[in-house]
Amino acid sequence: MRQAIIKLALGYLVALAAASPIRRRSLNNNVVDEFENIDSFPNPSPQQLLSTEQRAHGTLSNSTPPASVNPDTIISLQVIAAQEQFEAAFFQQLLTNVTNCEPGFYIDDIDSRDFTIKALTAIVAQEELHALDAITALKHFNQVPVAPCLYDFPVSTLEEAITLAQTFTSVVLGTLQNVVVNMGKNGDAALTQDITSVIGQEGEQEGWFRLLNRQIPSELPFLTNSVRDFAFNALNQSFITPGSCSNLNDITSLQKLHVMQPLNVVKSFNPSKNKDEIIQLSFQLPAGSASTDFVVAYINQQNVPFTLPYTKVDQKGDDLLVHAPFPYTEHKLNGLTILAIVPASAAGSLTSNQAVADNTLAGPGLIIVK
Numbered sequence: 001m002r003q004a005i006i007k008l009a010l011g012y013l014v015a016l017a018a019a020s021p022i023r024r025r026s027l028n029n030n031v032v033d034e035f036e037n038i039d040s041f042p043n044p045s046p047q048q049l050l051s052t053e054q055r056a057h058g059t060l061s062n063s064t065p066p067a068s069v070n071p072d073t074i075i076s077l078q079v080i081a082a083q084e085q086f087e088a089a090f091f092q093q094l095l096t097n098v099t100n101c102e103p104g105f106y107i108d109d110i111d112s113r114d115f116t117i118k119a120l121t122a123i124v125a126q127e128e129l130h131a132l133d134a135i136t137a138l139k140h141f142n143q144v145p146v147a148p149c150l151y152d153f154p155v156s157t158l159e160e161a162i163t164l165a166q167t168f169t170s171v172v173l174g175t176l177q178n179v180v181v182n183m184g185k186n187g188d189a190a191l192t193q194d195i196t197s198v199i200g201q202e203g204e205q206e207g208w209f210r211l212l213n214r215q216i217p218s219e220l221p222f223l224t225n226s227v228r229d230f231a232f233n234a235l236n237q238s239f240i241t242p243g244s245c246s247n248l249n250d251i252t253s254l255q256k257l258h259v260m261q262p263l264n265v266v267k268s269f270n271p272s273k274n275k276d277e278i279i280q281l282s283f284q285l286p287a288g289s290a291s292t293d294f295v296v297a298y299i300n301q302q303n304v305p306f307t308l309p310y311t312k313v314d315q316k317g318d319d320l321l322v323h324a325p326f327p328y329t330e331h332k333l334n335g336l337t338i339l340a341i342v343p344a345s346a347a348g349s350l351t352s353n354q355a356v357a358d359n360t361l362a363g364p365g366l367i368i369v370k
């Protein structure tokens with residue numbers, strides 16, 4: 001078994017070395033195409049659902065949800081539906097790329113390629129069932145689920161795709177913690193068993209992505225926490241093609257999330273390459289404000305968030321480029337760190353990750369230290 005895993009990892013190296021020049025997918029503005037080869041997802045017939053369950057190696061739960069839930073739980077279910085539909089589309093496209101040996105996605109070693117196709121086939125179907133689980137629950141609670149959108153996946157090689165999958169899965173693994181906390185607080189503990197089963201499942205996927213990136217499978221003793229606002233803003237800013245979601249603006253639960261400006265991590269941190277614990281960030285200042293009006297907030301593992309000032313490097317109009325400290329040694333910032341630009345005046349009161357999100361001007365910036 002160990003030899004097989006090493007061989008698989010080596011297979012990837014060969015694939016990456018043989019990767020051909022970049023060719024970007026053309027956007028065809030057809031949401032149905034995002035789910036090419038997925039049977040009528042997200043509205044499968046009973047027969048199609050059966051075949052999805054076969055590929056997923058398991059079934060949707062046959063238990064009945066409670067008759068009603070707290071409105072806050074609807075926010076969680078809509079965020080999950082949006083996220084899981086995006087993931088199903090991403091992994092379906094990745095599976096297609098690997099199966100068709102697209103440039104950049106060619107895996108030389110035939111055993112490694114077969115194993116990857118087998119694993120991705122299961123992951124696509126499992127993500128579909130995660131989405132259908134949330135969608136079915138929303139319908140049960142008489143809510144219109146958020147419809148699938150057109151997505152842009154900024155990846156051109158298998159390595160980039162796996163790294164991106166690792167990053168968005170980290171955010172999901174943090175956000176589902178918050179979903180469980182909110183359900184518990186709002187009297188909906190009945191739904192938490194299902195959610196926690198998905199946390200474990202996504203953790204298994206994450207272990208595989210990490211292994212493919214030659215990282216040890218388990219990232220941290222306690223995974224970084226996130227909140228729904230960060231997860232949805234990351235999805236909306238980076239992957240959803242603007243204007244492509246048929247009903248996004250009608251989903252009032254999603255409008256309750258705090259809207260953030262993008263925060264670009266221009267230069268990240270890698271302890272084996274960078275001695276200076278400094279990162280570069282860029283974002284837009286609100287008109288009329290000074291660069292010193294804001295600071296950076298850091299969310300890592302299960303620790304209380306902290307904030308630090310940044311240094312202005314360049315400013316063109318409202319576009320700001322800054323150097324920010326990344327106190328890796330002092331705070332042991334391994335795994336996922338979520339960065340957010342928050343008002344300096346609020347810094348003293350940001351004792352929870354939700355408080356950081358509620359006060360965020362620009363975010364989330366995502367850094368993963370192996």
Ligand SMILES: *[C@@H]1O[C@H](CO)[C@@H](O)[C@H](O)[C@H]1NC(C)=O
Nearest residue numbers: 023024025093094097155161
């Ligand atoms: C699939 O490959 C195309 C290039 O052929 C690329 O543009 C697209 O981003 C890839 N998608 C995924 C999810 O790997």
Ligand SMILES: *[C@@H]1O[C@H](CO)[C@@H](O)[C@H](O)[C@H]1NC(C)=O
Nearest residue numbers: 233236237242254255258259
């Ligand atoms: C999603 O992003 C668009 C910009 O593309 C923005 O106008 C909208 O407010 C965002 N929606 C939410 C719910 O964050």
